[in-house]
Amino acid sequence: MITDIDPVDVFHELGKVFPDETSVVSVLATTPVVEALRLMLANRFSQLPVTEKDRVLGVFSLWSLAQQLAATPQIPVGELMVEDVLERPTRVTVEHGVDEVISLLERHEFVLVESPRGLQAIATAIDLLRYFYQVARPFVLLGEIELSLRALIQICIPTERLSDALHRSLESVYQDRRRPAPRELHEMTFEDYRMVIGAKDNWNFFEGILGKNRQIVLAKLDRTREIRNSVFHFRGDVTILDHQTLAAARDWLLEKAKKARPTAARKLR
Amino acid sequence: MKTRQFPELMPHQAGFVQGVIGANLPARFLLVGIPGTGKSIAMAKALAEFAALRRKANRSLVIVPAPLMVHWKSYLDELIAEPATIMDGQLYRKLEAELALDANPWTAAQWWITSIDFLKSQTRFSEALELDWDVAVMDEADFFTDDSQRGLAAKSFWDADTVLLGLASSSFQGRPAWALKHRAVKIESWSHMTLAGIRGAHVFPKREVRIIPVRPSQEEKALGETLSEVLGSPDGHAATRPFSNDILFQRWESSIFALEQSLRRLRALAQGTAFLEAEGPDAWILDKDSDTVEQVVMSIDRDKIDSLLTQLEQIAVDTKWETCRSIIRGIWPSEHSVIVFTDFADTAYYLQQLCDSEGWSSLAVTGRLTMKQRWEAVAAAGATPHILIATSAELGGHLGFANQAIHYDLPWDPVRLANRFTRIETTANPNAVVRHHILVGEGGISGRNHQRVLEQASDLIGKT
Numbered sequence: 001m002i003t004d005i006d007p008v009d010v011f012h013e014l015g016k017v018f019p020d021e022t023s024v025v026s027v028l029a030t031t032p033v034v035e036a037l038r039l040m041l042a043n044r045f046s047q048l049p050v051t052e053k054d055r056v057l058g059v060f061s062l063w064s065l066a067q068q069l070a071a072t073p074q075i076p077v078g079e080l081m082v083e084d085v086l087e088r089p090t091r092v093t094v095e096h097g098v099d100e101v102i103s104l105l106e107r108h109e110f111v112l113v114e115s116p117r118g119l120q121a122i123a124t125a126i127d128l129l130r131y132f133y134q135v136a137r138p139f140v141l142l143g144e145i146e147l148s149l150r151a152l153i154q155i156c157i158p159t160e161r162l163s164d165a166l167h168r169s170l171e172s173v174y175q176d177r178r179r180p181a182p183r184e185l186h187e188m189t190f191e192d193y194r195m196v197i198g199a200k201d202n203w204n205f206f207e208g209i210l211g212k213n214r215q216i217v218l219a220k221l222d223r224t225r226e227i228r229n230s231v232f233h234f235r236g237d238v239t240i241l242d243h244q245t246l247a248a249a250r251d252w253l254l255e256k257a258k259k260a261r262p263t264a265a266r267k268l269r
Numbered sequence: 270m271k272t273r274q275f276p277e278l279m280p281h282q283a284g285f286v287q288g289v290i291g292a293n294l295p296a297r298f299l300l301v302g303i304p305g306t307g308k309s310i311a312m313a314k315a316l317a318e319f320a321a322l323r324r325k326a327n328r329s330l331v332i333v334p335a336p337l338m339v340h341w342k343s344y345l346d347e348l349i350a351e352p353a354t355i356m357d358g359q360l361y362r363k364l365e366a367e368l369a370l371d372a373n374p375w376t377a378a379q380w381w382i383t384s385i386d387f388l389k390s391q392t393r394f395s396e397a398l399e400l401d402w403d404v405a406v407m408d409e410a411d412f413f414t415d416d417s418q419r420g421l422a423a424k425s426f427w428d429a430d431t432v433l434l435g436l437a438s439s440s441f442q443g444r445p446a447w448a449l450k451h452r453a454v455k456i457e458s459w460s461h462m463t464l465a466g467i468r469g470a471h472v473f474p475k476r477e478v479r480i481i482p483v484r485p486s487q488e489e490k491a492l493g494e495t496l497s498e499v500l501g502s503p504d505g506h507a508a509t510r511p512f513s514n515d516i517l518f519q520r521w522e523s524s525i526f527a528l529e530q531s532l533r534r535l536r537a538l539a540q541g542t543a544f545l546e547a548e549g550p551d552a553w554i555l556d557k558d559s560d561t562v563e564q565v566v567m568s569i570d571r572d573k574i575d576s577l578l579t580q581l582e583q584i585a586v587d588t589k590w591e592t593c594r595s596i597i598r599g600i601w602p603s604e605h606s607v608i609v610f611t612d613f614a615d616t617a618y619y620l621q622q623l624c625d626s627e628g629w630s631s632l633a634v635t636g637r638l639t640m641k642q643r644w645e646a647v648a649a650a651g652a653t654p655h656i657l658i659a660t661s662a663e664l665g666g667h668l669g670f671a672n673q674a675i676h677y678d679l680p681w682d683p684v685r686l687a688n689r690f691t692r693i694e695t696t697a698n699p700n701a702v703v704r705h706h707i708l709v710g711e712g713g714i715s716g717r718n719h720q721r722v723l724e725q726a727s728d729l730i731g732k733t
Contacts, residue, residue: 008366009359116370211582215590219526219622226618239637241534248533251540 010234014101014113015094017131018121026051026119027060029083036060036082047110049119050082056112056119058086063109094120102128138231138238141246145224148253149193150185155264156205169199190228194221209260224249282311289315290322295430299410307695308436309333312406313341315434317348319404328379328400332422333408335384339640342382353380357387375400385409388422398422402431410435474672474694475702480719483592483710488584489525495580496521496528499573522710523611523678524589526619529581536574589708590623593675596706597656600673601629605700606650608674609658610689616677617658624656631656669698676707681718683725690726 026049027036036048040062047061064087068080090108092101094115104111105125113121121127157165166183170192174181182188188196197206198218210217227242229235278286289298298315302308316329331341331353338355345353354360356375364374373396375381385408388394405426426433485493500517520527593609601607611617614635624631632646632655650657651670659668671693680686693703709719 009362015362116365212585213525213582213587215587215623215626216526216529216619218626219619220530222622223530223615223618244534244537245530247537248530251537252533 012098033080299435313344329404331406354378356383524616527615530615611677669695672700686726
């Protein structure tokens, strides 16, 4: 029976960093070094796999060329073939964990990534950095968003009115859930912050900072909440548009936080 | 997933099925009809009956647009004993990992449903064509050209004597197509169904259209004027105005929220805060729901984006929503779901939030949902009354249970509007009349061109 779930798929393996459709530019062993260098310059590559009859013999790189030139300076570069200037890189497969490969990349500039179909990619530290950036970025953005909402509530609602404001926006909802409503801001969830800010009776506290249209602010926060739930419950992939929406929400809140600074300063005095 | 009952065939559908199962082999059929005429149902039944009666469908492949895969699976699961399997990227990788190195993943099952997009990969395409298929169903046959991948697939099936069943939503309009070149293809055309009546029966519900003018506030008008100054007036010469600016105008006409979100994302990209996959001065943001691609125009400087956003934040009341809300209050609650169409996911989310704040049960179906989720949402709206907010594209199901639709934004393309009409006005809709409320802003592209768009849309699918 074919099932939908692959339990291995959830782990961070190199196959996720370099999916199936990655293509690798390579050169034949008898390619002149000068030609290989031109190809590398045109594509901003630092290394090129060298193949012979679909087999990877090694890698031609700027480092291997430097080593060759240092060892045999009398041989003109124009006479060299890439097979004369190979390095034998470390090889891993698409099933290697990303953390294992990080250790290797601390010692080597790159590793060859192989799959059942042959050479899949050349992995460098920047590839993994980019991958981790993509994985971690939503969490970082959401942290900034949530903490800024908490701060804005604290700044915009006068201290003596905060307790009432929290009560009228959260009490009935938590009563339906048969749980006590949180009393402290740091105990609250994202949805709680959204309800506090979006409550009609509280809106006058936020209007001057967040804008005149309460519904638009609520819709923005609702959209962020949806993406947040997908991120924190690991539900499917976060799309590029989601990334951008989160980044936009974060920037919006940063702008509002800066606008709220004078109010915060006055509160402190 | 809840199984729906396979609908009874209408006479024109039954006639087609009869033709397929009685055909001499190899059979080639092309079924042409506008959306809503029941082609998928007829084709699924034809496929199932062919397999059962002729015992000649040991290996079958259905290639359809991605949103329809779940749709097809639900049909075939009801009609055939062998479960149909959807081949997508996730399953493909799983099979690749599990099977022997040189094994073809398509051998793992006998009845496959896959998408046209999935087969764009040369590797997968070649693997699929390696096998001998008994029956192949291919949707969007009107886009087959000799050099397209689909055209090549059709030719490959043709050469292998596969029974070939194609579906098309329009006549070929001059496009070269494998079917027109080969007289052995039997073309069944349901184009006469654009007029009311097959054998005297009234097939489609009557369409009533109300144009609802939306009168913007002073603040909204001022924002529109600033937008024209910054982006170039939509009346200006198209060659000098970036395509992306038209998209922003469309967003503005859709909702202030859609414009706001777009401007915020552009700003985040300009600032470098947003994660970019593409590099270079122009990066494309894929908006799955409108099937449009929004180009980041880095030449709109941040100061101008900021001034637009500042102006936008001064708008206290959304007059378009106020207008829509009064329409909904007039027709809700209702025995049937009300469909609200928009071309932008941002507007859909905004409207759902607004409906929720009114206490109205609502569902939003956008490209963000999986195919299964979309199908389930549409099924839920069909079962109990909801306000179903749908982006026009990729719905994955007909909406022939509704008798009211609100078009929150009017597409500039009449084909898109026609698609919205035909999603509801299907042969399966039991209602005698379907009312469409089209919101049109004063000024702007929609305001000036709504009559033309409406007329052209009606011409495409026929007035009922």
